[in-house]
Amino acid sequence: MELRDKLGNEIILFDGAMGTVLQQRGLKAGDVPEKLNIEKREEIIEIHKSYLKSGAEILTTNTFGANALKMKEIDYSVEEVIAAAVENARQAVIESKIEAAVALDMGPLGELLEPMGSLSFDEAYSLYQQQVLVGVEAGADLIHIETIADLNEARAAVLAAKENSNLPVFCTLTFEEEGRTFTGSSIRSMISVLEGLGIDGIGLNCSLGPEKLEPLVEEVLQYSKLPVILQANAGLPVVENEETVFKISPAEYFKPLARLYEKGLAVIGGCCGTNEEFISLIAENLKNKKVKKREVISESLACSPSQYVNLAGVNVVGERINPTGKAAFKEALRNGDLDYILKVAVDEVDAGADILDVNLGLPEIDEKKVMVKLIKELQGILDIPLQIDSSNTEVIEDALRYYNGTAIVNSVNGEPEVLEKTLPAVKKYGAAVIGLTMDDDGIPTTAEGRFEIAAKIVSRAAEHGISRDKIIIDCLTLTASAQQEGVRETLKAVKMVKEKLGVKTTLGVSNVSFGLPARPVLNRSFLAMALYQGLNLPIIDPNDVEMMAAVKAAAVLNNIDQGAAQYIEYMSELENESEPEKNKENLNEEIDLQTVIIRGLKSESARLTKTILKEKEALEVVNEYLIPALDLVGERYEKGDIFLPQLVQSAETVKEAFSVLKEEMARTGGRDLSKGKIVMATVKGDVHDIGKNIVKTVLENYGYQIIDLGRNVNIREVVNAVVENEIRLLGLSALMTTTVKNMEKTIKAVRDKAPECQIMVGGAVLTTDYAEMIDADYYARDAKEAVEIAKKVFVE
């Protein structure tokens, strides 16, 4: 029977461990097992044969680490190793005359992906792609991706497998007992993401014995529609006489498997510490048995690796990441100041948003590039699921490729052309999608008209293989002042699509009140009505406490929030938050800005600056308040009266004042306060950023505009930023002896393309001599020296 036909219908048996068996046969710790495919062919074939005899139907090639990163350490290429490994498995099949499929095994790359590590998604993809291409060429029957801890790495591997072969793809992650991978991925997010990518089998392997993994596998069986795989370790290893041994017996190992078989497990094999005896016992009991039918809880999620939102509930989508009508946001986007946007996101999360809408629609920027970068940055610091908001299909495609999780796409509409262009990407990446009830003829006035478009979207999506639980319909909020009768039609349509099409619903809310007084009242009332009609995803400003409260209240009144638990929690958090503010005000009503800066009272700083701005020009505020305070703080630091954290705290307090001034400037179009633009970056390979951020904050205090490229920055990106912005001063930071080399290369590349740019360097391992050696113009020991350097450069 073909593997694909058997999969999910009858039990399929994998083989057991390769690595630990090789170690028992004398492979040294730290050695590369993949080279044995070539150097000890007979031995590898022998192990394969023993698994065939014990009943395995799939042989896993000895290619766990056969990627170009790891193969650098040995004398053979990826091509040679994988070709030999597939050949060995085939040879075993031929010699034993037992039919079996050969699975190309792909383990983790050994380096962590961005943003945790320095390996990019594209690099990871290319490494896996190479393995897949060689594996396909060598004649593998399926691709088995295993022992992955980082969901993004799994995504890279699965995409490489799907885009470069037609073979079935299995993927298993490795979990700790608490149900998380080392990088924090949950079972539910794994299911959502990997099912979305269209793999053929899903599950767990390695880490623990089958008994410990049992509850986790049960969760997979409960929520995944796919055939479920388990390849557990033979319990936990113990060291005895300097040797690692696994102590549980095949019989003990089998017990939990028998229970899981009853619950619907479909593919079984062994991982570390197992051998042919384990496989034999499983084969004796389960081989060719029918897979037990199970009930699957069907749910549609938006998720990041560690956090998920069930779209069927009521969840708030934060709308603040959007430049429309926001001068400071637009300015930040034009300047590439993603930190500004990240702060907006952090505020939304703190305010209680469940999902963040990300819209970067500003004509003068490269939306695709910025979107991808922002998604990476957002995911580097936050766990909240994202909603990709763009009208450009290419932006959506790239965003979905690099977003680590299951995203929502905002949006498609009833226009056939839009649907045809966007739905394939939605399907490919397993995203959920918002459909607007409008088409070439505009927005239908009646609920029935909008329902029709929704129905069309649902059926078009179905043609692309997108099920309706992934579809969210936006019935479009109209403005009460202009189309009063239309408001009710929207509400009616919400109920209709929800009940008759079984889709989820979303609405932007605040449009409804446009042009009328006391807008918040109308917004809240409309929101409450829409929630009663069955609205799932209100798109609102989560910082608006009244609106958030209305969502929580409606959840109580609609009997969704059982026992009003969430409502009570939200309200008590609100109370807690407002308390510290009161404390601060009690400090001293008459506190001046200078004292605020010296004491590092950030929130006071913004408030006082706004007050002073009523009477003074922005530049006056800088010269009369900020600079003198900074000088004083600097002096005290020099003298040792205050310490580094206090200096930084004061610098950040000044920064708050500056951002008020900047917003004022953006609003009034006043004169630029900037004394000069400086590009700063932590070089490729370095993922520490704090030192550079301190220097950045202090430089900003002195009026310099910093284009911060972040950390682990490619040489090309630094050069581009310097050239595009005609930069006169570049600051580079490196923290390790190994990454200073990249600093040197970066300097060389900048010298080639922008010889007039001056370069200052800093970081723990640098010295004046070293800076000179790598051709930097200046070495900045600390933030203060960096300011002196900047003054010098920009006076010249």
Added chain:
Amino acid sequence: MELEIDRTEILRYLQTSKDLEDDNINSLIDEATAEIKNLINFRYLYQKFPIELTESGIKVKGTTLTLKGKSIKRHLSNSREIYIMAATLGSQVDKKISYYEKVSVTKSMIFDACATTAIEAGCDQVEAEIKKEVLAAGNEDITFRYSPGYGDLGIEIQKEILRVLKAPKKIGLTASQYNMLIPTKSVTAIIGVIAEKTETDSDIEEKSDVDRAEENLEKRDLEFEKRHCQKCLIYQDCELRRKGIYCGAKG
């Protein structure tokens, strides 16, 4: 394993007086200490290996590993067995440091200092566990923890150490192509078993007097230097040490 995060240590990593009087900073330290405890997923492992002195360096038997350089040779001069250990706070701590970098540089500094204190505390506990095992086996003592990057022991062996211990699979600890440990709040170290009592390193202790004491003394940690730096080959010439920064030895 519950990690003890010592406030004095945090202040030291912040290059700050231990009697710091700043309500804001002090309460940030308290908050960070409480918060980080929920994010730490402390995982560690260690394994004992016999070693053998060869021409190319110290061979770690049963593995592919050879420890090269004069400083590790000196460090293990009284040992015939070593422990190799690896420990990490996990990736959530890194993520939170990144988060605070965007929200508040002050907080990120403090959080980073807390994390460094925590991983050092974790390693101290692992070291104590190893010491207990070593003494129980009838040995005299252990050496201090010696990490790649100390002295002339290159950090290039980071990946191989991790591979020998199977650290990526077992505790999720990896090294980047630049040999930076990721998650970043992690340590690998080599500890020698001292079977019998030997003479103290009196010659080394003398050297500390030659120290250029006037430079950055307030930023330096002489206690730490005594424990970790004095045996280093480049002890006298070390720029980092004079700046009070230290090499891979400190966070």
